[in-house]
Amino acid sequence: MTIAEDPATTNPGYKWVGTRPIRPDGFEKVTGRAKFGADLYLPGMLHGAVLRSPHAHAKILSIDTSEAEAMAGVKSVITGDDFPPAMGKEKDMASNTIARDKVLYEGHVVAAVAATSRAQARAALDAIKVTYEVLPHVLTVDQAMAAGAPVLHDGMLTKGSEPAATEPSNVASRVIYQGGDLDKGFAEADVVVEHEFTTKPVHQGYIEPHAAVADTTPDGRSTVWCSSQGHFAMRTYSAQVLGWDSGRIRVIPAEIGGGFGGKTVIYLEPLAIKLSQKAGRPVKIVMSRDEVFRATGPTSGSRMTAKIGATKDGKITAADVHLWFEAGAYAGSPVGAAAMCCLAPYKVENFTIEGFDVVVNKPRVAAYRAPGAPISGFAVESVMDEIAKSIGMDPIEFRLANVVEEGDTATYGPKFPRIGYKETLEAIKNHPNYQEPLGPNQGRGIAVGFWFNAGMNSSATVNVNEDGTVNVLTGSPDIGGSRASMALMAAEELGVDVARISPNVADTATVGFNDVTGGSRTTLATGGAVVNACRMIIEDLRGRAAKQWDVAADQVEWVDGQAQMVDGSQPPLSLADIAKGWARTGGPIAASASLNARGVGAGFSTQMCDLEVDPETGVVTIVRYTTAQDAGRAIHPSYVEGQFQGGVAQGIGWALNEEYVHNADGVMENAGFLDYRMPVASDLPMIDTVIVEVPNPGHPYGVRGVGEVGIVPPLAAVANAVDSATGKRICHLPLSPIRILDALLEG
């Protein structure tokens, strides 16, 4: 279902935008042809394998690789000594890629080998002798901040602390957002609700493990094939870790089998490049699922407190939120974004949001879909739900009573431009599912979410072929249908059939720079570059037609894919006509455009979860799920719906099942899909979507990013529905059967 803000004004009769053609890369993907990261084979290619730390925290005293190096079929062995010291901007990424003197989590890379067979590579790992001095470790924010806790990084002084930190600790930084007067606000409240919350680290869970093939030639240049959310970023980061110029590395993007933020950083690429350099042959490294869990992603575990006050007629008077996020082994949890997002949907004058970024001996966190926002949203939206319940107000009406709109100042600073938040609330309120009666043991939960969305840098090249077909090149990996939306926007601009457009994801040597496919930015920013390049082409085409007709260019307009005289005095020239004659009008027709996208449109989502709790077992069954999200403009509505649905499914998994389980030694105990339980088809119902279209004024078609905000509300929507079904407010995720049973048995 699509709801446009006002169809008469917002749907200006597009021919291609808003249609649902088959995606151009689809045929390769349903026939098994598409080449993902692990699918490339080169002649003479070696198999790489990675040795990882069994300890959560230890000093590396020595590494003896001599036996491994002497083994038959082993062509190269590398350790941290093969890389320059970890320094500069990407110091943490460098030492996360391969440990130098210390390992900081179980799974931290210690060495890597390349051999002629997988079995031999594995055997070589066994032959590497590492001597460790095991150090005490910390696994939670509380352990990390306890007096006398072992400090992971000697020089880590808390940034942003008041007064300034003088002693090293595991708290990397503190952020704070404040407004108004908290005491005054709480004094005005009729009801104040306060809870403490905890969440566990969860993994992005992409089905394709990380994989990279590198072929480094004796001149010290390397070609890398890998699946990532941004091959330019892979090039930049790899160059920094290796101490190389970026230009020595060419990264060719493979198809990517899911990322959700987790493939915006490097893990294997510099290892493969180095192994290949030493061996003089191409090297492929593919992670096992076990390695993916132990050493990549996840997102933060947390402890949070949220105290919110409101009047009995539903006006929020004060909010006091404190967040402690696990960063994993290096600074960089998404606590800042979490702090900025959690109160953004509300008009609240008196507030404090404080966040702490805390390092622990677990894998370094990576971005995961709207990083941080689902976590803080879980706390705030749970408390908001309880306030609405305690004053007897409908949860949607309560949000509407405090809704932010265009011109309001967000708690994190800026004024909101045009947003479609209120429309998402109304869409759920008016959805037939909102009137569905609930059965015994069933409950309904509402929650909302906000995410900024990103802009960043993109480039696109549009090449017109000699027959008027068109190749569109971008450098943004297609993670969920973006080729289709690029083709649709190009077709709309040029006025040609979308089937005549071939959208391609080009490598780092053949198209201009693009930032990662992340931050829900690709349709907006890379799409914007495509639109700009198409407009340059149209300018060029008008000029060529004018030349042919011997008139001024302003006498020619581009309508429906053809050049026409304003006065209609010449038969029109199609793109194909002009292309055919390009030799006479100035040569081949091509344009490139680059931009740093401005005009990013924020994303809001309102969601409703209906579920049933089995009082005997504590098992939750989702019976209905409804999500309304502002897409600005849905270029290809099917893939917009898909983003909504995928975010919801991940959020439900996070709410109900998923968690990293570490034992007392800091070893992950559930590093596989059997024990790290992601939702399967039989766990979920259909996910009903409403695409709200309040166009973003910052994009030619009104696009807002759609990829991320959908994962923000589900954690609280599920918890609120459990509360509605059972009368139990559970503030700790996941809401596993055992946890729910415990709450029920408490009476």
Add this chain to the structure above:
Amino acid sequence: MSTKTHVTCIINGDETDFLTEDGESLLNALRDEVGLTGAKEGCGTGDCGACSIIMNGDLTASCLVFAPEAQCSTIVTVEGLADGDHLHPLQQCFLEGAALQCGVCTPGFLVASKVLLDRNPNPDDTEIRYALAGNLCRCTGYDKIVRAVKEAAVQLRENGKVQA
């Protein structure tokens, strides 16, 4: 030198042979030795279904089968679903219904869905969801996959390609 086993089998209708080490999985043999990379390794432990193939008529996680076990077997992989340039209705319905986002799970879902529809030409939603519960998709939330399988079932029944 490690000794290798010579395996002969029928893959997607063609007699095929390959050499493999005894400890190697059929998935690795298909990918490394035969060059069919449609089946993917998502886990290697039988938990994700990305490596699904049809072996002697049964849905099989090829990561859990030793390559030499394929001797004399009949195997269908995602590469064998289409009839020449004519897509299987499941493939067509996945495309039209946008039932893939990243697409890495798609080969496994197509193969598992084919086995389902070969056995049950008219499954309801719940039957589809349970039949596909061995396949993980992290992108779609399964909604569009279930719809695509249902639609393909309709088309197959109409075309009479499945005996009821």
